[in-house]
Amino acid sequence: MLPAYSPSAPAPPAAPSWLARYQAVRAQSQALCAPLLPEDTVVQPMIDVSPPKWHLAHTTWFWETFLLKEYAPGYQLFHPDYAFLFNSYYNSLGSRVNRADRGTLSRPPLADVLAYRAHVDAALATLLSAEAALPPAFYELLELGLQHEQQHQELLATDIKYILSTSPLAPAYIEENEESGMRNEELAGADNSSLSEASWLAVPGGIYRVGFQEEGFCFDNELAAHDVLVAHFELQNRLVTNADYLAFIDAGGYHDFRYWMGEGWDLAQAQGWEAPLYWVKRDDTWYRFTHHGLQPVALNAPVTHISFYEADAYANWAGARLPTEAEWETAARYFGATTRGGTWLESSLLDPQPLPADADPAACHQLLGDCWEWTYSAYHAYPGYARAAGALGEYNGKFMVNQLVLRGGSCATPENHIRISYRNFFHADKRWQFTGIRLARSFNS
Amino acid sequence: MLPAYSPSAPAPPAAPSWLARYQAVRAQSQALCAPLLPEDTVVQPMIDVSPPKWHLAHTTWFWETFLLKEYAPGYQLFHPDYAFLFNSYYNSLGSRVNRADRGTLSRPPLADVLAYRAHVDAALATLLSAEAALPPAFYELLELGLQHEQQHQELLATDIKYILSTSPLAPAYIEENEESGMRNEELAGADNSSLSEASWLAVPGGIYRVGFQEEGFCFDNELAAHDVLVAHFELQNRLVTNADYLAFIDAGGYHDFRYWMGEGWDLAQAQGWEAPLYWVKRDDTWYRFTHHGLQPVALNAPVTHISFYEADAYANWAGARLPTEAEWETAARYFGATTRGGTWLESSLLDPQPLPADADPAACHQLLGDCWEWTYSAYHAYPGYARAAGALGEYNGKFMVNQLVLRGGSCATPENHIRISYRNFFHADKRWQFTGIRLARSFNS
């Protein structure tokens, strides 16, 4: 991915400010792992999940490889084998551990990875504290490194959830808070008192501009901004809730192929899907595994951990459809979506939250935060997109086929990491991210 | 898929005319199998390929199931087990042989399948010859059945090619023609004398209407016609040739990950791709397996049997890109593409042909016929698309994810089967169809 600045971008902030941001982001990654035991940081229960230890080391390798090796005079590599161990997918940078084998490596242990982090952090601090002028390209990489590490924070949160979920002991990542008296049940949003009916909000057709058009940082895949023609459509004013989704389950939605894409149906049958990931039924009650342990399904919270196939089947069942990427972005701009009111990583709730009972039915809620919203748009390059030269050209560009775009961020996204133009992408079968459903419909449909 | 008529569609033709069309289409399917031995009609050397015997029976099952069972009074099923054997993918119509097992069934033999065809053809002839009025829905299904059988004719041609290719004997499907003196070498277009340089043709930006807007039949996936906003772009005036593609091979294109989508690169490495499907190198010369046996690569013929991954990598290497679906259709309408001059199934050449040496460089050639052209657009539903009720709702709708659109038809498509708005679709890795490359570029790229 290409760090990109809009033409009117201001000069990069002065070094102390960069250092403070760097240290805050780095501290956040480690804070996410603080509740873990060393054993939790090693395992890889499915191929999409990486061991937390690996995330901590890979983000560090990124700084070492792209910044320190290039810009820090006399920088000493922490260990010559770490590039092989912690390169994720950059063919430009040589061979690496197979993705499927990340969970077979007990060494280096967590302690060594933390020492690696300290080594790199010290070198970065020295570099950022120095008076010497660094070239603009350095600051672009610095910004990219921060954004990259924030992306791995979201993955850390969701990978940790998956790792803990595999144990029949269903351990809680977030302990109940004795001081505040908050119990995990409450943290998981189990208040089912106030189900709001969703309402439909109209967006008039027209030519709209999408893609990054603001100041500051964006990823290369948000460029170039361009015009799209959008027909009049309507969007629901909130995410689909667990109560909504239970109606689909109870209506036999998982057993009626008519609602499903063919590949989704085959997969759901082969794997025996009956509900979203993490849901289990005990004595006729649905529970779901959360960062707070196993909790009853909160009816008015947004449904999450569903694949595109499920989101699409639900929409078909509900007589609606998923929005396209262009529609989603247009709506977000039209309704003036902001991060306020959304649930973000910083809240430490790590669970999408119900809409307040008194939420304005005429406003469009939850566009940013809580759940990534599946769109019915393939993740393709925007017009005029070009891969960067060198290793960073592999950041985004080589994934631009066979995946779908998700928008809006989630309860595991750092709040200052999101933008309206932000494009996330996953394969249609993935369920371990905080993914949810926003319904759309055409005017006449 | 939904048989669909534009509002101004004329009344369906009278029965005799329908019968003549029916018989012509049915005869064409059998004519395609005439050069085969019974043994050739049984095997399934890869999962995408179906045995020719199966195609002959499945198309017959379609007529029996959707027309005769519904509209022919007193129709007797040919055999009660054939629905299990020859249903392709309709969940609505019960269980069926696994797709991967189609090549394990020697029975019923070809002779029985031909008897099945005769049985159904006789019943259809009786029905179509009767004086009794049939409802409009019947004629919609009749039209759909014809289109469906034509689709399987293209698959027959490409599946037969794959089947014959697996033998080290490299048998020719089309024998040399002693009367005309044509040798297979000539039939395969081996004249390399006149390589034309491709030129770029501009299409001005604007709002264009795409999708089916004419009279007559279209598939449901071509609807609804709708407006798209297309930026100014340029298209090459011909398909990429084997000579063009050899330059990519010789430049190491198969060994440089920078040009490739990540999933394409991994697949190409795992399977050791070095050239298009069917190409083999002997004594430093490239040959390719064709319906005319193993033939030298014809330099000025269009390259074919390439995956989307290869088409995309080639385009990246060439400093261009693939067109989007909207661009392709807009260009085809803008340049007034017709089927004239294209190579079609009816030619029996079964190989894309070189552009004549005197082709007009200012005209856009080969848009229809010769090779399906990969677009960089996912196969998604058009705005306003809705699946039909019943089994035919499975015809197109359930495939609308994870595939890419191809446009324009090929040398294995019946000429009267194609339209500018026709949408074909395959997964990005498929290579056994007559797929090719048309380059596009944005104005400023």
Added chain:
Amino acid sequence: MLPAYSPSAPAPPAAPSWLARYQAVRAQSQALCAPLLPEDTVVQPMIDVSPPKWHLAHTTWFWETFLLKEYAPGYQLFHPDYAFLFNSYYNSLGSRVNRADRGTLSRPPLADVLAYRAHVDAALATLLSAEAALPPAFYELLELGLQHEQQHQELLATDIKYILSTSPLAPAYIEENEESGMRNEELAGADNSSLSEASWLAVPGGIYRVGFQEEGFCFDNELAAHDVLVAHFELQNRLVTNADYLAFIDAGGYHDFRYWMGEGWDLAQAQGWEAPLYWVKRDDTWYRFTHHGLQPVALNAPVTHISFYEADAYANWAGARLPTEAEWETAARYFGATTRGGTWLESSLLDPQPLPADADPAACHQLLGDCWEWTYSAYHAYPGYARAAGALGEYNGKFMVNQLVLRGGSCATPENHIRISYRNFFHADKRWQFTGIRLARSFNS
């Protein structure tokens, strides 16, 4: 495998006699394929099964490779690619089609394979009719070729059964005989009137000699004859019947892990085994697919098409065990087993037959013919065994691990192909051969 003669072997028979034997064996292979359609000769519905066309060609390749190329002056290969196509597993003789891909090849068609046979048969006939003396090694290979072709006759019979079984049409290989008035039901032995109780026959302990000790041909794996110490044991006087085996099924034998080897249990669960291969239950009645079509299970016929795992589990359930290979051979010699009364390939019944109602309870029946009897002995080399030099060293020796010995021949074995010392071998999970169960027990168990 090594063609081996005991020291006192007579001189090989004169040429005409060899020719007559050769022609009889070759004719038998083709006769087995006569009821097939060309389509039946192509498919490979599982990896163990080879297409009949392949068997016909592979046996011919054997004659061409080992005899004609070596001993027939000026012999012309029928086709240069056939060695690649029809070599089975001889690494010494170069690369070959993957075993799993045998069913993907439609070419050469059956007609070409039959022409191949005629070509080789003519060359052999010329060679055998010539006056010129041929060296002893030639006659050893000639004998081996005959034995090899007979082995493939058994495989032809069982592979054809499997091929026809995959069709839901359940076609009969052997048609009902109108002249004799025999119906398939009778041919399949459905007379259930006279179930004989099995009796136990004792064999005294002692030192016995096993392995080939007679005159004439044997395979290398039957050598060297050697002494074994066998403790006193008892053997049942007949094969286990379908009635016996149904009691095991009805007692829940397929659902009680205590009777099973661990690997057998896991396999049976994963594949959902509930009965022998080819059994299906309709309306509470068990049927089984046979060469005579789908027939009711004949209660007093020997159970067949069971894996070692099932044979062993049955024996455990019955409070007995399978005999060791040494016990089986010792018993066969002790009781003077002959081929008389057994069911063999020549009978064309292709189904193990019930013991006559008046069979002597004091005699040991069915030791030779009807069903191969699983022993509880791994297929290992005998003491003093040595692989032959050259390609034929691969005939038997490289399979001598991970398989189990079966003894006695079956209803698909040519009668003059069997010997008491004959060692057949299969993996423990195989079920498509005519395999059955003979129970043994130790004196005190």
Added chain:
Amino acid sequence: MLPAYSPSAPAPPAAPSWLARYQAVRAQSQALCAPLLPEDTVVQPMIDVSPPKWHLAHTTWFWETFLLKEYAPGYQLFHPDYAFLFNSYYNSLGSRVNRADRGTLSRPPLADVLAYRAHVDAALATLLSAEAALPPAFYELLELGLQHEQQHQELLATDIKYILSTSPLAPAYIEENEESGMRNEELAGADNSSLSEASWLAVPGGIYRVGFQEEGFCFDNELAAHDVLVAHFELQNRLVTNADYLAFIDAGGYHDFRYWMGEGWDLAQAQGWEAPLYWVKRDDTWYRFTHHGLQPVALNAPVTHISFYEADAYANWAGARLPTEAEWETAARYFGATTRGGTWLESSLLDPQPLPADADPAACHQLLGDCWEWTYSAYHAYPGYARAAGALGEYNGKFMVNQLVLRGGSCATPENHIRISYRNFFHADKRWQFTGIRLARSFNS
């Protein structure tokens, strides 16, 4: 497996002595894990390897399940889910974690497993210290539990080696000993000064008794003792060394199918075997990964970490063969093999050691200890063997097919765990145990 006492077995030792043994064995298991980090105790880099944490818990579950639940009044289960987590393969005892998933579970962490051990140890200590008489069956289970835990000590040692080997960091499990001045290089036996030539020792033919015939404990698979007829044969007086094996490698043994079993050859080709497991070549020198880190191959140490396929191919290449199980045991009894001089788990060397330079060439060395010796005998039940009732009937009996017997123990076996009649067994392809080669030959071969 059945704990079995020979008829003349003495009364079980008094309680204090049992407790001391119990505590010593349990302490040994934990001592083996002491050098590990928590991270090392979690991973499962291949299916045969279990996480050390799992071994520590599974052995504890064995005590809890078979002894405490049955014999300790009022015993409280440590945790209700642990039976699901730590049952290995006992179908009798309910469902369990899939073997392949043992490495996906980070919880319970090592600390909880150690607490589990302490809980069970305390309960056992109470039970063994009590005055109350316990029935004989209890002591049989007690003995079995000790033997079982010792078996897992060997697996711990070999699994730990495999786990550490997967890291490119090649960490040493056993640190260099500063006090003694021993360096890892020496500990790994790199002294190559004194290669002894192997000599052949004769064993006269005759009837010998094999199987357990002594006093004390044996596993059920060593019973019943029985007579075997063994022909005159010869055995090499020592294990095959790395120097011997290098000659096989250098002669192209890994590239000549003639020496190999067919299945072994296919596997070796598919996996690219070029040397024993753990060997790597750097700058033309062979190194191997050991518990002491990566070390040069010690020429006069026994070759180890080879599959049966390699052992058999080596023997074929060397013009010899592997001994049968009966030959091995007969030789061990004939030569009076003892555990003296062998390398055992207690030495902490965890590597087979070279024969001393002055070893008596007329004596048979290394029969017990250093390396398990592959025999050419399938692991089948002895005559008269019967599975125990209940869960312990699954201990040995259900594995008695498709594996080969190994004899003599290894450098990872506790010295007091071995016997001449001890039967170990593995599949022919396994290489991660300390397996080695002893050559045999028949008199005339």
